[in-house]
Amino acid sequence: MTDLLRFATAGSVDDGKSTLVGRLLFDTKSVLADQIEAVTRASVDKGLATPDLSLLVDGLRAEREQGITIDVAYRYFSTPKRGFVLADTPGHVQYTRNTVTGASTAELAVLLVDARHGVVEQTRRHAAVLALLRVPRLVLAINKIDLVDYDEAVLTAIGKDFAGLAASLGFESVVTIPVSALVGDNVVERSERTPWYDGPTLLGYLESVPVTGPEIDRPFRMPVQYVIRDHATDYRGYAGQVGAGTVAPGDEVVVLPAGIRTSVTSVDTADGPLPAAGAGRSITVRLADDIDIARGDLLAAAGAAPAVTNELDATLCWLADKPLRPGARLLLKHGTRTTPVIVGALGERLDTDAVAWVEGTEQLGINDIARVALRTADPLPVDPYAEIRATGSFLLIDPPSGNTLAAGLVGHPLQVS
Amino acid sequence: MTAPTLDALDALESEAIHIFREVAGEFDRPVILFSGGKDSTVLVHLAVKAFAPAPVPFPLLHVDTGHNFPEVIAFRDELVARLGLRLVVAHVQDWIDDGRLTERPDGTRNPLQTVPLLDTIAEHRFDAVFGGGRRDEERARAKERIISLRDAFGRWDPRSQRPELWNLYNGRHAPGEHVRVFPISNWTELDVWRYIRRERIALPSIYFSHRRAVFRRDGMWLAEGPWGGPRGTEALEERTVRYRTVGDGSCTGAVESTASTVDEIIAEVTASRLTERGATRADDRLSEAAMEDRKREGYF
Numbered sequence: 001m002t003d004l005l006r007f008a009t010a011g012s013v014d015d016g017k018s019t020l021v022g023r024l025l026f027d028t029k030s031v032l033a034d035q036i037e038a039v040t041r042a043s044v045d046k047g048l049a050t051p052d053l054s055l056l057v058d059g060l061r062a063e064r065e066q067g068i069t070i071d072v073a074y075r076y077f078s079t080p081k082r083g084f085v086l087a088d089t090p091g092h093v094q095y096t097r098n099t100v101t102g103a104s105t106a107e108l109a110v111l112l113v114d115a116r117h118g119v120v121e122q123t124r125r126h127a128a129v130l131a132l133l134r135v136p137r138l139v140l141a142i143n144k145i146d147l148v149d150y151d152e153a154v155l156t157a158i159g160k161d162f163a164g165l166a167a168s169l170g171f172e173s174v175v176t177i178p179v180s181a182l183v184g185d186n187v188v189e190r191s192e193r194t195p196w197y198d199g200p201t202l203l204g205y206l207e208s209v210p211v212t213g214p215e216i217d218r219p220f221r222m223p224v225q226y227v228i229r230d231h232a233t234d235y236r237g238y239a240g241q242v243g244a245g246t247v248a249p250g251d252e253v254v255v256l257p258a259g260i261r262t263s264v265t266s267v268d269t270a271d272g273p274l275p276a277a278g279a280g281r282s283i284t285v286r287l288a289d290d291i292d293i294a295r296g297d298l299l300a301a302a303g304a305a306p307a308v309t310n311e312l313d314a315t316l317c318w319l320a321d322k323p324l325r326p327g328a329r330l331l332l333k334h335g336t337r338t339t340p341v342i343v344g345a346l347g348e349r350l351d352t353d354a355v356a357w358v359e360g361t362e363q364l365g366i367n368d369i370a371r372v373a374l375r376t377a378d379p380l381p382v383d384p385y386a387e388i389r390a391t392g393s394f395l396l397i398d399p400p401s402g403n404t405l406a407a408g409l410v411g412h413p414l415q416v417s
Numbered sequence: 418m419t420a421p422t423l424d425a426l427d428a429l430e431s432e433a434i435h436i437f438r439e440v441a442g443e444f445d446r447p448v449i450l451f452s453g454g455k456d457s458t459v460l461v462h463l464a465v466k467a468f469a470p471a472p473v474p475f476p477l478l479h480v481d482t483g484h485n486f487p488e489v490i491a492f493r494d495e496l497v498a499r500l501g502l503r504l505v506v507a508h509v510q511d512w513i514d515d516g517r518l519t520e521r522p523d524g525t526r527n528p529l530q531t532v533p534l535l536d537t538i539a540e541h542r543f544d545a546v547f548g549g550g551r552r553d554e555e556r557a558r559a560k561e562r563i564i565s566l567r568d569a570f571g572r573w574d575p576r577s578q579r580p581e582l583w584n585l586y587n588g589r590h591a592p593g594e595h596v597r598v599f600p601i602s603n604w605t606e607l608d609v610w611r612y613i614r615r616e617r618i619a620l621p622s623i624y625f626s627h628r629r630a631v632f633r634r635d636g637m638w639l640a641e642g643p644w645g646g647p648r649g650t651e652a653l654e655e656r657t658v659r660y661r662t663v664g665d666g667s668c669t670g671a672v673e674s675t676a677s678t679v680d681e682i683i684a685e686v687t688a689s690r691l692t693e694r695g696a697t698r699a700d701d702r703l704s705e706a707a708m709e710d711r712k713r714e715g716y717f
């Protein structure tokens with residue numbers, strides 16, 4: 001069975017992220033003849049001797065003109081073992097917005113540093129955002145080791161430096177891999193120039209790490225997306241994607257926010273009923289009792305239901321140019337429910353340079369991360385984001401324009417020690 | 418009871434079904450853009466699975482250039498009848514006949530699809546248009562969102578895309594605006610073929626190897642047809658070919674191939690040295706940024 005790993009890359013400008021991603025695509029033979037030709041032609045035009053693999057991954061015209069990456073781009077490659085969906089998150093001024101977006105769906109992140117510079121301010125910022133979004137696994141790729149003569153001492157020093165940061169951010173384990181994206185050392189092929197390194201290559205690690213996130217071991221959660229009714233067969237089922245845990249016929253569930261208990265009679269798919277379904281699976285659930293259930297409701301394990309509340313204590317990543325001030329009236333989308341929300345007091349702000357929570361400000365600007373109190377019109381069944389991503393995450397939306405203003409996380413998922 | 422883990426196709430299928438249901442829950446008038454090609458046929462299959470046992474709660478829309486392969490039209494009509502779907506057809510010819518569009522000198526009608534598409538979206542007040550676009554098709558698509566807002570002119574602004582977080586899609590739009598929705602964004606060409614095999618999805622016969630009278634133009638094998646060709650020194654010859662995409666007959670090229678089953682096509686795609694658009698769509702060769710320009714003006 002081949003499975004699917006969703007991961008993100010992050011790093012500051014010029015650390016070699018585009019080259020690394022290009023190298024992964026190239027060495028896994030995910031780039032085809034016409035794309036290689038186009039890149040070779042463009043490289044010759046730029047006066048380069050070897051194809052610039054970073055050109056494989058640069059997308060839109062505006063970026064080609066400016067020569068920088070400005071938005072999250074998705075890349076695909078596969079090996080016989082596994083398929084990969086890579087969220088390539090560019091690191092410059094928009095780094096919070098991009099890193100938050102890429103990290104929100106990732107089971108793993110590859111954070112790049114330049115071997116000559118080691119852990120820099122950008123590295124700390126990115127690591128803080130990845131920790132806040134609770135990406136389950138982190139790889140530190142120390143790039144450009146060809147420029148430090150493949151010196152083991154450099155790797156050891158950077159690894160140690162980063163380990164301290166990672167521990168303070170709550171990462172349980174970090175895998176450190178010395179690579180040269182340009183030359184290809186330890187990306188796909190094991191390098192002979194790093195005999196002192198006995199860990200996996202980057203691709204080897206990506207291929208072997210478990211794909212299932214922590215969600216599967218949590219209590220069952222499923223936002224109801226749609227009620228499927230078929231009059232011909234008198235069918236009535238509640239469609240959704242399992243957000244956390246598993247569900248099986250006979251399970252006791254509670255419908256929230258109403259709080260009505262019932263039990264599951266069938267877990268259906270178009271291919272027939274399932275004995276059980278886990279996080280990530282789209283299903284249709286039938287229930288024992290005739291209850292009024294609509295889009296926006298949540299089905300949850302009856303024995304471990306989330307709290308239902310109008311008052312949220314949350315952390316926001318502010319993604320819009322327009323600033324946020326206390327008192328703002330916005331919309332909040334949680335699961336499949338969208339409800340009006342009033343923004344209360346702003347709390348501590350994350351100083352991403354110092355990686356510390358500091359005294360709050362009057363308003364939030366783009367890329368700010370801060371704690372906030374929110375009051376919602378509808379009561380919401382929420383879990384702390386640190387425990388369940390599916391019921392601990394939300395969006396804030398601007399009512400007039402419809403734009404997404406913020407990524408919201410219930411509770412305080414990032415404690416810096 | 419522990420649930421079995423999802424393999425790659427299960428995960429992609431569940432993601433696509435989730436997207437179909439989100440749109441059905443949040444929009445008033447969705448429609449599936451349907452060309453008869455493999456990607457849009459997979460899309461319809463996923464829509465059927467998303468709402469089973471109830472019928473798909475929205476129609477299909479075909480923008481018909483008039484330069485069709487008869488096999489594809491027969492396939493379309495059979496599919497619509499079998500699934501009991503409603504089909505809306507926008508005939509590019511109607512726009513040419515009443516002067517809203519003019520035929521291009523090269524006879525190609527792919528670029529002419531934009532206006533009929535936008536007019537039909539406006540006329541039917543469609544607010545969400547599903548398309549079979551995939552991010553791996555081409556570099557300009559790599560940053561496309563799964564739900565992508567278009568203004569009243571159908572334009573896509575890559576600079577002001579909404580960030581897409583977790584699986585919380587924001588489809589809010591003003592009257593006159595609509596969204597394009599790409600449920601198979603995260604699929605690769607090989608995923609599509611493997612899914613077709615696993616689900617035993619029927620496709621138009623032109624995807625499989627057959628003998629056809631073709632002529633060479635711009636490095637592609639084009640079929641003879643009322644859309645122009647062969648011309649000048651171009652000579653017709655019988656070749657064993659198949660199509661990798663379905664589009665306007667004047668600019669969709671066949672590739673020489675003996676692959677006559679889905680398994681053989683998967684073997685061919687695995688070994689392939691050309692991406693599907695590079696191999697077979699003349700209009701994508703116009704410039705490297707051709708796709709981006711057409712997206713800006715409202716084409717997919």
Ligand SMILES: Nc1nc2c(ncn2[C@@H]2O[C@H](COP(=O)(O)OP(=O)(O)O)[C@@H](O)[C@H]2O)c(=O)[nH]1
Nearest residue numbers: 012013014015016017018019054144180181182
């Ligand atoms: N010597 C060396 N140069 C590299 C390596 N990786 C990238 N570079 C160079 O570093 C520069 C920035 O790389 P790029 O991939 O564009 O960086 P990005 O801004 O992080 O995407 C380019 O000139 C690359 O050729 C490496 O492993 N070794």
